[in-house]
Amino acid sequence: MAIKINTEKRIFTLETKHTMYQMQADTYGVLRHLWYGAKTGCDMSYLQDYPDVGFSGNPHDAGNDRTYSLDTLPLEYAGAGIGDFRVPAVEAVHADGSCALDLRYYSHTVKQGKYAIAGLPALYAGEDEAETLEVVLRDTASAVEVTLKYGVLPELDIVTRCAEIRNLGEAPVTLTKAASLCLDMGQGSWEWIHFYGRHAMERQAERRPLLHGIQESSSTRGTSSHHQNPTVLLCTPDCTETSGACVGAALVYSGSHQTKIECDQLGQVRVVMGIHPDLFRWELGAGECFATPEVLLSYSSTGLETLSHQFHRAIREHICRGKYQLAERPVLINNWEATYFGFDTEKILHIAEEAARLGVDMLVLDDGWFGKRDDDCSGLGDWFVNEKKLSGGLYDLVEKIKAMGMRFGIWFEPEMISEDSDLYRAHPDWAIRIPERSPMRGRYQLVLDMTNPEVQEYLFRVMSEVLH
Structure with a gap:
């Protein structure tokens, strides 16, 4: 079994082929993180031997025990407003305006197979490939319940994490932060690696020693973006490609994200990763649930x-799906860097002939085939073929390329619109903008309101005509 539970000590141990993850619900019901690293096969709670930490504040339950403080204990999922002044994993505003969440162990369940997350991508596995541990925590004073889900894939040396936050009461609760991961590393000296970048220089690795305090990798761009990748690594100072210890955390989410790493007063390290809280606010009505990525x-x-x-x-094997999950993918050629906007039928056919001779499987016709699109300042939204460039239209070009033994693909950006376009002049109200403010443009274009039924009908109609 990958999940082992010592019911007497309330210790939960998750084991993969080479690693072990361990936590414990202590005397007061606080779910404490004990270990993540190489397999040891033993109870790792002996490592948590704390001095007098009365200066950090002690929970009422602990009486006069000055060695017990939520501000220093490694926790599995840290709430806010309860004496832990490190980076929290979850924050909520209750109906009375208070913001405290004191989460304590309530119950647990072990299931065969890997949990799924409704509406979100997640690693999948068969019942013989994975086990799931669900640990339920409840706030001591409100009706907020958090279910921590752990997926264990022994052969892959992977443990997955997510959280479900429920409102079991009648009054609404507003979530202002709901992280997917809180990982407290109580031992060791660590450096961190994150991946930054920009257009045409994506995913540059940067490695730095951890400083005492908070370091952050995040994006508020609405996408995971190439500016900051939603993956971070912790590694020992002596770690190389082939030796040394390292831990990786990868958020399976394509929206705004945040990872904060805090090195605290005792040199312990906390990693909190999930949806960026700056643009997050979620009201949980009675009985409602929010699932994190x-x-x-x-x-x-x-x-x-x-x-x-x-x-x-x-x-590759447990997130990717479909025909090309493991199969060799077709090779395609795209005309963009070869021609940019300056192409015609003759140029495209010349590229296709050379590509077919080399055994390329598909040609993709890129930006510039439509409307008045000779640069990136105009034309988006006018999805009709520019026959000055493509004499004879798109149909003849497609048939000639297919006759060479290749498939044909076409570039299309339906969500964008240029202010210099017939569509914008006819329907400026279709573009998203803040009322009474000048629009903020990116690459000289605006974003269409894709929730508008008229926009949806227009795009469906014009693309049906183009692809007919």
């Missing part, structure tokens, strides 16, 4: 190369 966790004692392979295998 998933985080993939993996550990390696033999360097970064092993960690990379573990993530690659998990994503």
Whole structure:
């Protein structure tokens, strides 16, 4: 079994082929993180031997025990407003305006197979490939309940994390932060690696020693973006590609995200990862539930190369789906860098002929085939073929390329509109903008309101005509 439970000590141990993740519901019901790293096969609670920490504040339950403070204990999912002044994993505003969440152990369940998250991508696995542990925590004073879900895939050396937050009461509760992962590493000296970048220079690795305080990798762009990737690594100072210890956390989410890493007063490290809270506010009505995205966790004692392979295998075999999950993918050629906007039928056919000779499987016709689109300042939204460039129209070009033994693909950006376009002149109200304010443009274009039924009908109609 991958999930082992010591009911007397209330210790939960998750084991993969080479790693162990361990936590404990202590005397007061606080779910404490004990260990994540190489397999030890033993109770790791002995590592948590704290001095007098009365300066940090002690919960009422602990009486005069000055060695017990939520501000220093490694926790599995940290609430706010209860004496832990480190980065919280969850924050909520109750109907009375208070913001405290004191989450304590309530129950647990073990299930065969891997949990799923409604409406969100997540790692999947068969019942013989994974086990799921669900640990339920409840706030001591309100009707907020949090279910922590752990998926264990022993052969992949992967543990997954997500949380479901429920309102069991009648009064609404407003979530202002709901992270997927809270990981407290009580032992060791760590550096961190994050991945930054920009257009045409994506995913640049940067490695730095942790400072005492908070370091952050995040994006509020509405997408995971190439500016900050939603993956971070912790590694020992001596870690290389082939030796040393490292931990990786990857958020399976394409929206705004935040990872905060805090090195606290005792040199302990907390990683909190999930949806960016700056643009997040979610009201939970009576009986409602909010599910966070998933985080993939993996550990390696033999360097970064092993960690990379573990993530690659998990994503390739247990997140990717469909025909090309493991199959060799077709090779395509795209005309963009060869021509930019300056092409005609003759140029495209010349590229196709050379590509077909080399065995390329598909040609994709990129930006510029439609409307008055000779640069990136105009034309978006006017989805009709520019026959000055494509003499004879799109149909003849497609048939000639198919006759060469290749498939044909076409570039299309339905959600965008240029102010210099017939569509915008006819329907400026279709573009998203703040009333009474000048629009903020990106690449000289605006975003269409894709929830508008008229926009949906227009796009369906014009693309049906183009692709007919």
